[in-house]
Amino acid sequence: MLQTTIAGSLPKPSWLAEPEKLWAEWRTTGDELENAKRDAALVWLKEEEDAGIDIVGNGEQFRVHFVHGFLEQVAGIDWAKKTKMGIRDNRYVVDVPTVTGPVARRGSIHGEEVRFTRAHTERKLKFTLPGPMTICDTIADAHYGKRADMAMAFAELLNQEARELEALGVDVIQFDEPAFNVFMDDVKDWGIAALHKAREGLTCTTAVHICYGYGIEANIEWKKTLGSEWRQYEEIFPALNKSRIDQVSLECANSKVPLSLIGLLKDKQVMVGAIDVASQEIETPEQVAATIRAAAEFVDPARMLPCTNCGMAPLPKPVAEGKIRSLAAGAALARKDFGG
Numbered sequence: 001m002l003q004t005t006i007a008g009s010l011p012k013p014s015w016l017a018e019p020e021k022l023w024a025e026w027r028t029t030g031d032e033l034e035n036a037k038r039d040a041a042l043v044w045l046k047e048e049e050d051a052g053i054d055i056v057g058n059g060e061q062f063r064v065h066f067v068h069g070f071l072e073q074v075a076g077i078d079w080a081k082k083t084k085m086g087i088r089d090n091r092y093v094v095d096v097p098t099v100t101g102p103v104a105r106r107g108s109i110h111g112e113e114v115r116f117t118r119a120h121t122e123r124k125l126k127f128t129l130p131g132p133m134t135i136c137d138t139i140a141d142a143h144y145g146k147r148a149d150m151a152m153a154f155a156e157l158l159n160q161e162a163r164e165l166e167a168l169g170v171d172v173i174q175f176d177e178p179a180f181n182v183f184m185d186d187v188k189d190w191g192i193a194a195l196h197k198a199r200e201g202l203t204c205t206t207a208v209h210i211c212y213g214y215g216i217e218a219n220i221e222w223k224k225t226l227g228s229e230w231r232q233y234e235e236i237f238p239a240l241n242k243s244r245i246d247q248v249s250l251e252c253a254n255s256k257v258p259l260s261l262i263g264l265l266k267d268k269q270v271m272v273g274a275i276d277v278a279s280q281e282i283e284t285p286e287q288v289a290a291t292i293r294a295a296a297e298f299v300d301p302a303r304m305l306p307c308t309n310c311g312m313a314p315l316p317k318p319v320a321e322g323k324i325r326s327l328a329a330g331a332a333l334a335r336k337d338f339g340g
């Protein structure tokens with residue numbers, strides 16, 4: 001009951017990349033870089049285990065960006081051909097690479113890092129991949145013509161990768177879909193279908209992480225436009241509840257998402273975000289337990305996994321360490337209440 005986990009990313013140590021900066025470049029190159037990534041992953045596995053996190057991950061220490069880490073190893077993308085694109089429905093405009101031909105994996109993308117991570121922990125292991133819709137909202141299309149078609153092509157590649165990672169011993173494969181609360185009609189039209197293609201044939205647990213993003217400026221401005229209650233999930237949760245994805249994550253700490261919306265996920269395991277990643281204040285275990293208790297009004301604790309609201313990459317490392325300790329300690333307090 002109340003198995004704890006983290007959404008995905010954790011801060012990079014200062015020897016690997018500039019701290020407190022989202023998508024910071026690597027400090028070094030070549031073999032030295034590969035060794036530095038491995039060292040960073042080991043540090044985080046140890047921190048998670050010592051904190052008492054049940055389902056651990058490598059904190060995404062092997063990638064700069066949660067989408068590009070996957071795309072960098074995909075053929076059919078022209079990285080020099082930049083296209084200006086308003087991503088997340090024009091929340092921010094960025095120069096993105098362009099798909100110019102059929103996409104294909106050049107080979108294993110995350111196999112090596114998973115082999116390494118799996119060899120260094122006995123705990124259940126989670127691995128995160130970008131979701132097909134979010135990939136398509138992060139890259140321009142000069143080949144497929146329809147976004148849904150491009151999403152299906154990427155879903156096929158994600159499926160190939162996911163099958164390989166499952167065979168290497170990953171217990172939970174999580175697809176990150178922050179685009180899901182922006183394009184609600186597309187989620188129902190083809191977003192969930194693309195996730196199903198990405199998870200086809202997997203026997204491990206599958207999860208989808210939807211969220212309102214890191215605490216960066218563009219997101220903070222966007223959130224101001226969403227009103228006092230964020231009800232975007234209300235439109236997509238009924239469809240997600242019917243989906244073949246096992247776990248759904250949502251933010252519950254300092255969030256304007258009404259907790260009652262969790263009630264729409266009655267057939268799913270729910271990752272309840274009990275750690276605010278947009279604040280540097282470290283929650284107390286009592287605060288974490290209070291969030292879990294509040295969520296328990298709408299989801300049976302047997303189906304609940306206390307988690308962070310989102311990734312913690314941009315936070316100072318000691319803050320993230322404190323937050324995962326409080327997450328585990330708070331879950332332990334709540335577990336006592338529920339007799340687990």
Ligand code: ZN
Nearest residue numbers: 211213310311
């Ligand atoms: Zn997130």
